[in-house]
Amino acid sequence: MARVRNIDSRELPSDLAAIYERFAEGYGPFRNQVAVLAHVPAALRHLMPMLMELREAKTLPKRHLELAIVVVSNLNACHYCVAHHKPFLAVEGISPEGIDRIMDWREHPELDETDRLVVQYAIAAWETPNRIPEALVQRLRGVFSEAQLVELTLRITLCGFFNRFNDALQIEEEAEADLVGSGAQPRG
Template sequence: MPLVTPLPEDHNPDLVDLVQFFRGPLGVVPNSVLTMQRRPAIARAFTDLNKAVMETGGRVTAEQKRLIGYVASHAAGCHYCEAHTILAAERFGASPERLRDIWEYQKSPHFTSAERAAFDFALAAACVPNAVTPDIQQALRQHWNEDEIVEIVGVVALFGFLNRWNDSMATTLEDIGIEAGSRNLEHTGWQKGKHAD
């Protein structure tokens, strides 16, 4: 059961258009954002941060950002965000092979060395305490420039916020997220857990 009940999408007329942004990447307005509406400034700031972090304009693609978010969310243990990031990665063009092999990225032919370095970083950065070592940093620098590294760290940090929010709130996972999690993550042991309705 969620700690706080999400508000209807049309609860705050000033936020209706803003929260609809999430229908593009996810196909649904997440219950996490509907809960944030209780403090409109948080909903606005979070949506703006999400747009800024997930914007693409360089080599870090929209699909890669969602997979980085998935790796970070898995490390944090947030089943809600795991389902959302795998859903968004799928919607942004991740192949079934990439979705299936994300936890075997080190040996899968479906990932590049640059992606492997980014996923290693995301996994270490999402740990508590932080497990990023100089070797992990160096591997990241070998494949990504400083602007791209800021994008990668931005994704990990954004999902750090979301992982804490959704796990603490026991945010109810929407049907589309449940379907994506079941379809793509059951082989990893994923389940709805506290995010079931």
């Protein structure tokens, strides 16, 4: 059980309830997370629409986004986020077994050069952001546009925020996330 109660969307003003439901129904099985974030209307009003807008813009390839999220979530040992994003990464062509050993990225047979670059950057940006080698950034610039590099960095650091938020408040994994992980196609 979460450390604070889940707020039902029916308890919110209509504008916030609409954001809550749009996110909970369209983004993926994150209802418990949004139900806790609903305690802070500004977070609900700004974070959830931003995530939805980023997804709709498709600036960054989904495979690279999900790789970064799963790597950072593994670094932070956030079971909630790994469990929720593992199915999204599986849809992008990495086997469940491959996802389980994603931290062995250097020799990973399911990752291509760009995938490895994303994993390396996710680790560096999360663990030592003030010491990222310029050579790594230049390799990224050879593959990604500046907008993609900014979004990748945003999503890596935002993922770390959500990892800590979910763990600190002990947000429970939704039953729907288990269903998604069992082979059903994730939404969004």
